[in-house]
Amino acid sequence: MVGKNCFAIASDRRLGVQLQTIATDFQRISKIHDRLFIGLSGLATDSQTLYQRLVFRHKLYQLREERDMKPETFASLVSALLYEKRFGPYFCQPVIAGLSDEDKPFICTMDSIGAKELAKDFVVAGTAGESLYGACEAMFKPDMEPDELFETVSQALLSSVDRDCLSGWGGHVYIV
Amino acid sequence: MDNANIGIPPKGGFSFDLCRRNDMLSKKGIVPPPSYRKTGTTIVGLIFQNGVILGADTRATAGSIVCDKNCEKIHYMAPNIYCCGAGTAADTEAVTDMVSSQLQLHRYHTGRESRVVTALTLLKSHLFKYQGHVQAALVLGGVDATGPHLHTIYPHGSTDTLPFATMGSGSLAAMAVFESKYREGLTKEEGISLVCEAICSGIFNDLGSGSNVDICVITKGDKEYLRNHQLPNPRTYISSKGYSFPKKTEVLLTKITPLENQVEVIEVGDSMEE
Numbered sequence: 001m002v003g004k005n006c007f008a009i010a011s012d013r014r015l016g017v018q019l020q021t022i023a024t025d026f027q028r029i030s031k032i033h034d035r036l037f038i039g040l041s042g043l044a045t046d047s048q049t050l051y052q053r054l055v056f057r058h059k060l061y062q063l064r065e066e067r068d069m070k071p072e073t074f075a076s077l078v079s080a081l082l083y084e085k086r087f088g089p090y091f092c093q094p095v096i097a098g099l100s101d102e103d104k105p106f107i108c109t110m111d112s113i114g115a116k117e118l119a120k121d122f123v124v125a126g127t128a129g130e131s132l133y134g135a136c137e138a139m140f141k142p143d144m145e146p147d148e149l150f151e152t153v154s155q156a157l158l159s160s161v162d163r164d165c166l167s168g169w170g171g172h173v174y175i176v
Numbered sequence: 177m178d179n180a181n182i183g184i185p186p187k188g189g190f191s192f193d194l195c196r197r198n199d200m201l202s203k204k205g206i207v208p209p210p211s212y213r214k215t216g217t218t219i220v221g222l223i224f225q226n227g228v229i230l231g232a233d234t235r236a237t238a239g240s241i242v243c244d245k246n247c248e249k250i251h252y253m254a255p256n257i258y259c260c261g262a263g264t265a266a267d268t269e270a271v272t273d274m275v276s277s278q279l280q281l282h283r284y285h286t287g288r289e290s291r292v293v294t295a296l297t298l299l300k301s302h303l304f305k306y307q308g309h310v311q312a313a314l315v316l317g318g319v320d321a322t323g324p325h326l327h328t329i330y331p332h333g334s335t336d337t338l339p340f341a342t343m344g345s346g347s348l349a350a351m352a353v354f355e356s357k358y359r360e361g362l363t364k365e366e367g368i369s370l371v372c373e374a375i376c377s378g379i380f381n382d383l384g385s386g387s388n389v390d391i392c393v394i395t396k397g398d399k400e401y402l403r404n405h406q407l408p409n410p411r412t413y414i415s416s417k418g419y420s421f422p423k424k425t426e427v428l429l430t431k432i433t434p435l436e437n438q439v440e441v442i443e444v445g446d447s448m449e450e
Contacts, residue, residue, distance in 0.1 A: 087190055111211070158425065
């Protein structure tokens with residue numbers, strides 16, 4: 001979700017195999033660099049593989065260009081990697097959030113074959129996605145300060161995962 | 177780029193190495209099949225006196241949920257050629273981006289403005305090669321040295337050349353408007369209002385199309401991209417008070433990491449000699 005010169009990215013903490021819970025503190029959101037985070041929902045093995053490939057590509061980029069990747073460029077990279085597997089896709093929906101030039105927040109989500117969806121307010125992904133659309137649509141306000149943004153994001157996340165059996169056990173929220 | 181150790185083919189194109197695993201997973205029923213983002217859509221094009229007008233709605237759906245209320249369906253191909261896309265969103269975006277860069281390379285090679293038939297041939301041969309599995313239905317329009325052109329391209333690779341065309345789930349609603357009101361030699365204002373009417377009929381009568389109207393007018397030497405030309409579905413139900421949360425979220429752990437300020441090192445040295 002986007003705020004005033006800041007963004008928030010949040011995920012729940014449950015890892016399960018259908019109805020059985022395996023872990024209650026699973027990290028879905030990973031850092032690419034200080035100002036860019038990616039959250040990967042879906043099959044855990046695919047999200048780990050995809051994350052490792054992305055970190056590899058980003059490190060190569062850092063060595064070649066001697067700077068960090070911009071969020072827009074990174075989103076195109078993720079989209080290309082996912083579309084490469086168009087006919088045998090990764091079962092993974094990424095949510096990308098970062099600060100681009102002049103600290104302007106950038107958020108984006110994709111489906112599992114890399115169709116980018118850029119939004120100016122909020123993006124959602126995962127099994128509770130439909131309730132999250134509803135909760136964020138109702139609770140979002142433009143230009144929120146970080147504290148208010150944190151409250152809004154947490155309330156939206158917790159209320160939506162409460163209505164979904166496959167998500168839960170609290171949440172991790174990153175505000176940048 | 178990834179090196180050979182990762183097992184990725186160095187040349188572009190699709191990679192099929194996860195297909196077998198995905199088949200096995202879907203047979204076992206462990207993972208639900210992913211729903212792809214489609215652009216339900218109403219896309220139209222028509223030829224008027226001086227060029228081509230393209231129009232599109234702006235709704236993107238994933239299953240029966242609207243996942244993007246204001247997406248862009250009119251894609252840039254060349255300064256004088258634009259393409260509207262319906263079908264699976266990833267396919268339309270990837271195919272139009274790919275052909276757009278091929279056209280740019282062709283322009284560098286020949287030194288001339290791109291022709292619409294070039295884009296048409298590149299698109300149809302790519303779609304035919306994949307036998308309809310790349311689900312992109314396109315309306316391609318542009319003005320080049322030989323005049324204004326409008327084509328439709330179906331996912332299997334067949335094409336039509338028409339004076340007015342509609343594609344997408346709302347195509348019948350929009351075609352009804354065109355068939356009754358289209359005539360040759362429309363002016364620009366008449367053309368724009370006819371396209372808006374056709375898209376609005378798609379927006380209000382088809383469940384897969386909605387939100388706003390985007391228009392692109394291409395004439396010889398000039399193009400106008402009117403993003404959100406009409407907003408027939410404004411969001412009027414927002415309460416001005418907004419939400420206030422009386423019961424705050426319980427925070428278990430807070431960790432604050434200040435970001436380091438990146439210092440730009442500008443090397444002051446001899447400038448490069450020839």
